[in-house]
Amino acid sequence: MLRQLRRARLLALYVLVPLLAAVAPLLVIPAVTARHGAVGWSGVAIGLSVGLVGAVIGELGWNIVGPQEVARRPEAARSCYERALAARLVVVAPLALGCGVLAASLASSHRLAAGLLAVGVCAGALSPSWYFTGLNRPHLTLLVESLPRTVLVTLAALGISGGGPLELYGAALLAAALLPLLLAAPLVGLPLVPGPTAFRAVGATLRAQWVLVAGRGVATVYKAMPTPLLAWIAPDLVALYAALDRPLRLGLQFLTALPQRLQAWVAVDDPALRARRSLMAVVMNSVLGVLAGAVYGIAMPLVAPVLFSGTVEVTADLGMLGGVLVAVICVSRGFGLALVAGGRAGATSSAAVVSAAIGLTGVPLAAIASGVPGVVLALVASELGGIVVQWAALSLVHRGHRRAEAPA
Template sequence: MKTVIKRLAGFAGFPLLSAVVPLFVMPILARLAGEQGWSSISSGLAIGIFSSTVIVFGWNIDGPVRLARTPRSAERLVIYGESLSSRLVLCAVVFPITTLLAGVISAPSHRLEAILIALASASGGLSPAWYFIGTGNPRLLGFVDTIPRVVASVASIPLLLVTEQIWTYAVMQLAATAVTLWFFFQAIPGAQGNLPSIVWSRKAIQQNLRSQMAAAGLNLAGNAYGSTPVPIATATVSGTAASNFASGDQLYRYALFPVSVLANAFQSWTLEVAGEAGRRRQLAAITAHTILGIVGGVLLASLGPLVSGLMFGPNLATNQLTAIFYGLALCFLSIAAPLQRNLLIPNGRGAYVFWVTVTAAATGVTTMLVFGQLNFVEGIAFGMAASEALVLILLLPASIKTFRAN
């Protein structure tokens, strides 16, 4: 446990900065956008997050597992080169589509800002964060990936306050992505000399796109219902109600941070050993995620309206029912996370996880669309909770069987 505690501290320390800074930036964006524009900005963020998932493809799922099982640094660089090649190709396809979607959904008065916010979020798909997670190196995760983004966010605060132009934040985030990629090549020994031939190999690009299809499908299906609530609300519900809903959704995104940190700290640790020691580590991860899910879900459900009102302004506060549904979603997602990442996928059950995720995505998105058309915005949050509950229910039997077989 000493190792996992150190990794937990490391993976929480630097990323905590990247989670705290938006707590100051997003309220500024919300107040600048106003009641009519906040849902458009939030939709741009959601579309960008989904686009980043398309760009990262399946590397944040398969990548850390492959790296944790590959001790040699030269082989790890080959894996990273393979990922970079496919992601650069996907950027050329995804960025124009992202621009179109953000422009169509957003209000005309906030179209440019929504598009730039979406592109800035989409560029996160080029982040090397998964590489440092797989290699168990929180220090480089902080210096290479987190600090440039934090600096960009902090620098954008005075720009936003002085210019009152939302696009300045998006431009700073795009610049941070470029700096992060440059830092990676400077920080990893041998990266500058070994990667170019891999990155620009046409054969490698085609091969890696094909090999990542299963993991990418899982990734996209999982994010299909995770990124759609605010765009659906913006497209179907009145502007003010959609903006209030967007505040609850943003609060939910912040609440996912501890889940992500815990999952990153446990993933490589649980996969490093097998047998009885491995089962003990799996149980430790599942227990920690269950406790976090219950506590976090209760806090989000009970304090969501108060906290969102303080953050985004009283006129943009989410309502209690939306907060309750998002609290349930957080609880179910946290409990299911180690079952997918540490147990089922590493043991060859990725196809089953994919089937479960697609089923949940279809159920959740359909539910959200129905309630959106009925102008019942809280029902969109219910669709999110229903999706996460379905994932957990369907994963449990396979997880128990796989755990016993190990």
């Protein structure tokens, strides 16, 4: 009974953490659109998109491999965290500055707000949440990251609603990115600044992670590219695309509750058990994706008028296309989790390159030819291409396991 209660508590925490992360930004969007209209929302969307690219590059793949490494080798968890933080600090500082300059240059108005948002989102790459996931202690993420972020973003929303500048949102995100590092030091005993050994190992860490970084970076560029691209070739479409994309990404952030919970569950020493659990992870993520996609497709046209203060209209057709994108992304996550567990994390980068090749060519053409619906369809096609590559790689992994288990 106690074990069941503990599992239920852990599951609730794994749901609550991404739920807060997804809900907090939803408090800001109505404030932005009500006070600054579609133009203000476009500037915010550009800053968020550019910052997201920087954040994925800056986290150096630790969100993928870190939790399972910590779960498998808890005795080396602290040194793992120090190595990761040292490398991230070296990379994120210049990267965040570059993201800020790029976002400000792309925005047609509210340039400072767009730049500050990009810096704040990129700085989120320093998050220690992956470490807590590996320890199977999600309550630490709640205490040092999710709750402070929710409070800061809520204060920013209230400030903007009361007539404050749009820059309040970016300032809140930047503070929310740095605060977990400050809180983790006294509350969890993690170092605020990594030791000299960790900094000397930065080069080796970057070399070890470069395949994941390249794959994740390429994948994120094509996913985040539509907003900056539209700002360049069709600025009038930015508000509509961002209205569809931003809630979709926030919903996907909430849906990380399942793969996060499964990371430690899949990371077992028994190869046969790990293989079975990996397949179950793919199935569970796929079912979740179909259900979540249906909910998104039905709800988005109903929610958009309230969320965006009537400045943007999301049609039923667009909502359903977004739902399909949600479903295929969840399926891809399941395959990625299984590949990492099978020791083939590099295959996720190969899949990302294929997806990016489809997306980087398809998205611009689709944007010009069909506008926002075409962009979403191009993203769906790119995700499907990546799924095919991951499925092929996972098939090879399980074929090898079956051969190893077969009697001589």
